[in-house]
Amino acid sequence: MAKLPKNLSQHDIKLLRVFQTVVDCGGFTAAETELNIGRSTISIYISNLEQRLKLSLCQRGRQGFSLTQEGQAVYNAIQQLEQAHQQFSQLVAGLTDECSGELVILTADQLDQSRLNLLSKLCAALQQQAPQLQLALDVLPLQQIELALLKDQAHLALMPGYRQIDGLQYQHVFSTPIFLCCAASHPLFGVSDAAISDEVLAHYPAIHPGVDINPEGRKQLQKLQAGARAYQFDTRLALLLSGGYIGFLPEEIARPYIDSQQLRYIKPGDYQYPFNQSIVSKQTPRDSAKVQLVLNILQTLLT
Template identity: 85%
Template structure:
């Protein structure tokens, strides 16, 4: 069976194109003019291709030029490759042509550094590939995002995959840990971790996100006395810095406050849960070209 390297090199493609031209011209002699190289050079190229494929592709000699069965199969495969290339080019062109107007991207909360980096790279790539698109970014509560996607009022969202709604599709992007925190003015700030347990934590007012989060997070929240509600991380941070509440923050958002001594983690090995992020789109969006372009760009930016 013919076996080229997994990734075709430019040299492989060159040899296949020469073979295709020879077949199209009906032989080596007629292909000389088309390829602008001598017959002996063409013969060397075809021999190299046969060696790489470990196949005899054609008969050449006094009786003329003819394809072997394997040569015909390889030629057909080249034709199929040409067709696929044409289809791909047409698809990309159609996406670029159709993708004008607004591309609406929603997020559910304050962006940590990982999501900020991903979104900024995405915006730059969209501007390069589809300059006619006008990006519109906004932050909305989870339920409003779900409704906007279902009503084709938004194209894509970067949000926690706490629950999965019929009609939407979810692709997990990454996770970041969320830790229980308190401020420097909170009574627990100077309390050693060894003295802190579930019973003690349950005595202090805590912040609830106000949504039904993942099972790991629910288990952690059940240990606390919910006395305030804040889903957005910046508003949750304000409650924490008041010194009146304990609550969970993602590590990337809490880090600068931890480093400056304004916040501390409370038993971080025990009181934490994963904050899972997903790319969410409608399963059958009205502006499918925009959504597919956005998804293809995002997937190209994600680590493999």
């Protein structure tokens, strides 16, 4: 089995991380964006690592990217090295009750009132129980959130339960109904629900969220004609208010526009589905003490 150098320098670690990212991404081209460096630079790094290890790690060319047997062994060793680092971090974190440094919480879209209330209560409790923590809240696309959690670049996320992937754990927090809507300038605004059939709806362009949502919502979307794509609720609202599309909005976001008659619900008894929200974290996070603190607070807030 391939062995890493006995004394790993910072440069060695950098080269190993580049190699790991290339393998995770499936090749040099896909790794360019993740590493934010060009293919030629990546190639130089991999060549330097191969010289350092005196091994051929991968095949790259017209036939694509593939690992050699030695490359697979080195990649496995890197995974073991990361696990050992995580175990060490968890051990040190367990030796002290103090949580300090940055705590990163991500969300996937515009916050409705329920999620805003939950996050504000969570932040207030964190400030009281761990004032030395520096809170960092940000919004990212769903796939980037999942990657950030897996890479320990974020600690937790509040996101819709559209899928579950290995390495992450999910805690359901609440559901809100999401309804099919149209604007006052849309042809269906003045049509009664009794006169609106599935066939009628299929003739009008609809807004698709652009991701694979839960099964209930998927069944609803399959009845409609996709004419635009918008995952974020504020951009979806803009498309709706244009009068050119029908689309789904959570009740809490749609309500003020419903009350002012800028929007209406279309057959709300039939065209609705639950918008499930979960707190998501890594199963074995590097900063386990911080993550556990948040989960303990959430358990208190939700009971």
